[in-house]
Amino acid sequence: MAAGTGTLRRSETYRPRLGIRRTYNTIATAIGLLAIGAGLAMLAWLLIETGLKAVGWLDWQFLTSFDSRFPERAGAKAAIYGTAWVMAFTILFSLPIGVMAAIYLEEYAPEGWLKGFIQINIANLASVPSIIYGLLGLQVFVRWMELGRSVLAGALTLALLVLPIIVVATQEALRSVPPSIRDASYALGATRWQTIRHHLLPYALPGILTGNILAASRAIGESAPLITIGALTYVPFTPEGPLDRFTVLPIQIFNWTSRAQANFQHVAAAGIVVLLGILLLMNSGAVLIRELMRRRY
Amino acid sequence: MTLDDRASPLSPQALGFKRARQLKEGAIAAVMFLAAAVGALTTAGIILALFGETVAFFREVSIVEFVTETQWTPLFSVKKFGIWPLVTATFLTSVIALLVAVPLGLLAAVFLSEFAHPRVRAVVKPVLEVLAGIPTVVYGYFALTVLTPFLQHFIDLSLFNGLSAGIVMGIMILPTVASLSEDAMSAVPHSLREAGYGLGANRAEVAFRVVMPAALSGIAAAVILGFSRAVGETMIVAIAAGQNPRFTLDPTVPIMTMTTYIVQVSLGDTPYGSLSYRTLFAVGSTLFALTFVLNIASYALVRRFRQEYD
Numbered sequence: 184m185a186a187g188t189g190t191l192r193r194s195e196t197y198r199p200r201l202g203i204r205r206t207y208n209t210i211a212t213a214i215g216l217l218a219i220g221a222g223l224a225m226l227a228w229l230l231i232e233t234g235l236k237a238v239g240w241l242d243w244q245f246l247t248s249f250d251s252r253f254p255e256r257a258g259a260k261a262a263i264y265g266t267a268w269v270m271a272f273t274i275l276f277s278l279p280i281g282v283m284a285a286i287y288l289e290e291y292a293p294e295g296w297l298k299g300f301i302q303i304n305i306a307n308l309a310s311v312p313s314i315i316y317g318l319l320g321l322q323v324f325v326r327w328m329e330l331g332r333s334v335l336a337g338a339l340t341l342a343l344l345v346l347p348i349i350v351v352a353t354q355e356a357l358r359s360v361p362p363s364i365r366d367a368s369y370a371l372g373a374t375r376w377q378t379i380r381h382h383l384l385p386y387a388l389p390g391i392l393t394g395n396i397l398a399a400s401r402a403i404g405e406s407a408p409l410i411t412i413g414a415l416t417y418v419p420f421t422p423e424g425p426l427d428r429f430t431v432l433p434i435q436i437f438n439w440t441s442r443a444q445a446n447f448q449h450v451a452a453a454g455i456v457v458l459l460g461i462l463l464l465m466n467s468g469a470v471l472i473r474e475l476m477r478r479r480y
Numbered sequence: 481m482t483l484d485d486r487a488s489p490l491s492p493q494a495l496g497f498k499r500a501r502q503l504k505e506g507a508i509a510a511v512m513f514l515a516a517a518v519g520a521l522t523t524a525g526i527i528l529a530l531f532g533e534t535v536a537f538f539r540e541v542s543i544v545e546f547v548t549e550t551q552w553t554p555l556f557s558v559k560k561f562g563i564w565p566l567v568t569a570t571f572l573t574s575v576i577a578l579l580v581a582v583p584l585g586l587l588a589a590v591f592l593s594e595f596a597h598p599r600v601r602a603v604v605k606p607v608l609e610v611l612a613g614i615p616t617v618v619y620g621y622f623a624l625t626v627l628t629p630f631l632q633h634f635i636d637l638s639l640f641n642g643l644s645a646g647i648v649m650g651i652m653i654l655p656t657v658a659s660l661s662e663d664a665m666s667a668v669p670h671s672l673r674e675a676g677y678g679l680g681a682n683r684a685e686v687a688f689r690v691v692m693p694a695a696l697s698g699i700a701a702a703v704i705l706g707f708s709r710a711v712g713e714t715m716i717v718a719i720a721a722g723q724n725p726r727f728t729l730d731p732t733v734p735i736m737t738m739t740t741y742i743v744q745v746s747l748g749d750t751p752y753g754s755l756s757y758r759t760l761f762a763v764g765s766t767l768f769a770l771t772f773v774l775n776i777a778s779y780a781l782v783r784r785f786r787q788e789y790d
Contacts, residue, residue, distance in 0.1 A: 211684035215591025283515035312712020322529035404615025407714035433617040
């Protein structure tokens with residue numbers, strides 16, 4: 184650019200507008216930077232305000248007590264246990280089904296309308312609002328399958344919600360396996376499943392795990408579908424089994440946020456810090472897994 | 481596996497093993513197919529679940545009332561079932577979100593795609609994506625307890641309002657708009673940019689007069705998908721926009737979106753098979769239909785865009 188403008192300056196036709204055009208370029212750059220700055224500033228504002236409000240409220244008592252009518256005594260124990268229960272079952276359902284669906288689409292499905300149909304379905308499911316999954320769960324799992332408003336019904340609902348994320352991530356991971364590995368395995372007489380089990384899956388594992396962690400961090404922050412299937416908002420107990428009723432952290436935060444007493448805003452902030460802390464841990468885990476496992480190849 | 485190691489390919493046993501292996505391979509393929517079919521079954525399940533109760537709803541409430549009445553009071557003694565207050569509220573908050581997300585998202589995308597050094601982009605893009613990973617309940621909390629009190633310094637605003645819910649929702653969908661528009665702009669062939677530079681244009685001129693018009697259908701797809709996200713977003717509006725179904729486009733007063741209504745009814749105890757239970761599905765169907773049309777439009781635009789340059 185710099186070299187170009189040097190020659191342009193000598194030309195009569197360009198001289199009158201060159202200053203304006205340069206200013207335009209500078210302003211455009213500055214506005215672009217500002218737009219990104221605005222987004223990042225909002226993020227910082229959100230984190231700082233919430234973090235400050237949680238100071239003095241996020242302590243051991245908060246983590247180990249049940250909810251209470253009194254802000255000073257309210258804690259997130261039931262919500263933390265509920266989140267752990269629901270997440271365990273969500274992963275139990277969504278991981279195998281999602282990975283297998285992706286393997287089918289990448290390794291088994293013949294090109295044709297069926298593959299295209301399933302693929303479009305999965306793409307569309309990824310953008311269905313989460314609350315619609317709640318209505319699906321309410322009707323299918325809570326009513327038709329009579330699971331009640333239980334951990335299991337919630338986990339199945341969330342498993343369907345995150346399935347597209349897992350399928351797409353696993354497909355991408357499988358596609359990134361070099362064709363030479365697949366060819367070498369087939370050339371040695373391995374069957375399709377042997378090739379998948381011993382060569383493709385180990386190679387694609389970091390990508391698959393990362394996708395699953397991202398899916399889990401999506402599920403852990405979801406509250407709307409669980410409210411719709413009727414998760415509780417006030418729970419003075421921890422679930423003992425998959426058919427027990429439950430609450431989760433985001434619902435507990437929602438509940439605290441909507442209470443009238445001003446001090447519950449601090450309790451909600453403490454809950455948010457816990458939730459964001461878990462998310463941060465999970466995402467760092469994803470990065471770590473990717474970096475550590477990549478070195479093997 | 482172990483079967484292959486033990487059996488010699490020529491022994492009579494080998495034939496048996498081969499058949500066993502074929503059976504195993506076939507069974508595995510069938511299981512994989514069933515897993516993939518869950519995707520299609522989920523769509524069918526959504527449509528079935530919504531459809532059944534919606535039909536039952538319209539047996540009790542006329543569809544004409546649903547689309548012409550301007551009051552929504554299904555939980556009162558005088559019941560009115562006009563979807564419009566919920567639709568206008570959803571529309572209002574989503575448009576405010578777009579007013580925030582489209583300019584910011586597009587400028588961010590132009591900057592990252594056309595101006596920023598690759599190293600800057602490698603750092604900034606993931607940080608921007610963090611905005612999409614924050615749970616929506618956290619955004620709702622932020623809108624209600626931070627942004628609304630802040631805006632109340634400048635304008636006359638109710639505690640619950642469409643304005644701060646919409647603004648915060650805009651921040652939430654910013655990464656969606658930015659990331660998809662950036663993909664669209666990165667996909668514009670380099671020859672177009674080089675032609676622009678060759679004619680003496682500077683970066684801004686190439687970005688706004690060459691790349692952006694060329695990526696227009698991809699950008700439109702990003703905006704439509706962002707709109708669809710905003711329409712379906714629940715917790716931000718449920719927390720910060722209020723729970724008053726009002727037929728208005730005033731952003732400063734409490735309103736109630738379609739998603740908020742579903743949350744409100746779900747929080748109460750609604751008996752299965754009652755009319756208020758069915759309103760959930762009537763509203764849900766409307767929401768699903770709306771987002772479905774938007775998603776299809778976005779998908780079609782992306783495809784058209786890909787075809788143009790592939």
